[in-house]
Amino acid sequence: MSSRRNFLKNAAIGAVGASTLGSAHIYAQESKKITWRLQTYAGPALAEHVIKPSIDAFNKAANGEMEIELYFADQLVPTGELFRAMQRGTIDAVQSDDDSIAAPVDVSVFGGYFPFASRYSLDIPVLFEKYGLKEIWEEAYGEVEGVTWLGAGAWDPCNFATVKPINSLEDLKGKRIFTFPTAGKFLSRFGVVPVTLPWEDVEVAMQTGELDGIAWSGITEDYTVGWANVTNYFLTNNISGAWCGSYFANEEKWNEVPEHLKTLFRLCMDSSNYYRQHWYWGGEADLRVNGSKLQLTTIPDAEWATVEQEAMKFWDEIAKTSPRCAKVVEIFKQYNALMAKAGTPYRCA
CATH class of the missing domain: 3.40.190.170 (Bacterial extracellular solute-binding protein, family 7)
Known part of the structure; x- marks a missing residue:
């Protein structure tokens, strides 16, 4: 009986000690x-x-x-x-x-x-x-x-969502568009006026007429963030697929x-x-077909090809800015040439 009492007593002391150590361990974990x-x-x-x-x-x-x-x-x-x-x-x-x-x-x-x-x-x-x-x-x-x-x-492609329809490159001229810095620099070659605003101000800027459109996303984001509520048209041509x-x-x-x-x-x-x-x-596919807020427009392929040709000139200009940029541009060229040779579904003719 004496041995049993000593065992229980020591076990109790050990349990308290373990509990204290456990609490200290938890506290140490939380503090880190x-x-x-x-x-x-x-x-x-x-x-x-x-x-x-x-x-x-x-x-x-x-x-x-x-x-x-x-x-x-x-x-x-x-x-x-x-x-x-x-x-x-x-x-x-x-x-x-x-x-x-x-x-x-x-x-x-x-x-x-x-x-x-x-x-x-x-x-x-x-x-x-x-x-x-x-x-x-x-x-x-x-x-x-x-x-x-x-x-x-x-992420998603870069399409235009606008108040007025875009059916030709001429329609882009003078349009005040919320877009990304480099995309805006490129689009300015076609008369677009790039506008920089805080993201949360874009919808109000569309409603007040400060903006004519957005080239910041594909159609999925236009619907998700509410921009489809303040624009009327979606241009199916994009300047970037992702x-x-x-x-x-x-x-x-x-x-x-x-x-x-x-x-x-x-x-x-x-x-x-x-x-x-x-x-x-x-x-992107579902909302083009089933979306009810934006009417689709398209610039004819032959006319849009001039935008792609201008992009190649833009690439060469960027390549001259540094050897590393030149290396990236060369990778883009090699990759896209291979995709074109691979054909459908990698690239359409």
Whole structure:
């Protein structure tokens, strides 16, 4: 009996000690929890598709070790200042294209909508994973202090949604269009007047007449974010088959993340990229056929071919800006030549 009492007494003391140690361990874990602030280029309605599901999944799978707070377009920092804010550590991570956030690298011109670099959304991952763009982007951002480029994915095409119909290139002249920096620079060759506004102000600007249209997305986004409610026409010709967007992180904050959480974040990036592939691909076709808000217009192929020819001149001009840009342009040329030779369904005649 004496031995039994001593055993129970020691067990009780041990249990208290284990409980105390356990509580200390939990507290230590909680005190080391990593918290990030990530801002996307997208407004709330669009973010529900292009990033929020993947961030929610990450937070759940991280099991309390890390939490990412998601912020929408211009919510913490204006989109054009995102790169510098991330570099300073004001925010920890960004989802956007290189062009819109004014990334200080020569290849930033290819982010967003570089005219006719892609025809379909699958072109982007193939170019990065099979044709060397991944290594080129890693090299470019490796020269910049304070930021780590994490990877690129494909978004939707770039079409015009306008108040008045576009049936010819002449109809583009003088139109005030909300678009991306490089896309706007290219479209200005056809008389378009590029306009930069905070994302959340675009719908009101359409209603007040400050804008004549948008060349920022495909038809899926026009319906999703409400732009189909303030425009009347959708031009089926596009200047790019897929937007090129990336994920970035503050270098110091990324280096603090343990390897298993880095892997988890990259998997969630892949999940988001995959979702957009089918969401946009299916949505673009369905809304052209079944959408009731926008009337479709088309510029004849022969006339639109002049836009494609002008894009090739634009490519050559960009190639002259740096050896690295020249390398990217050469990859685009080789890739598109191969796709043309492959024929349908890779490229239509």
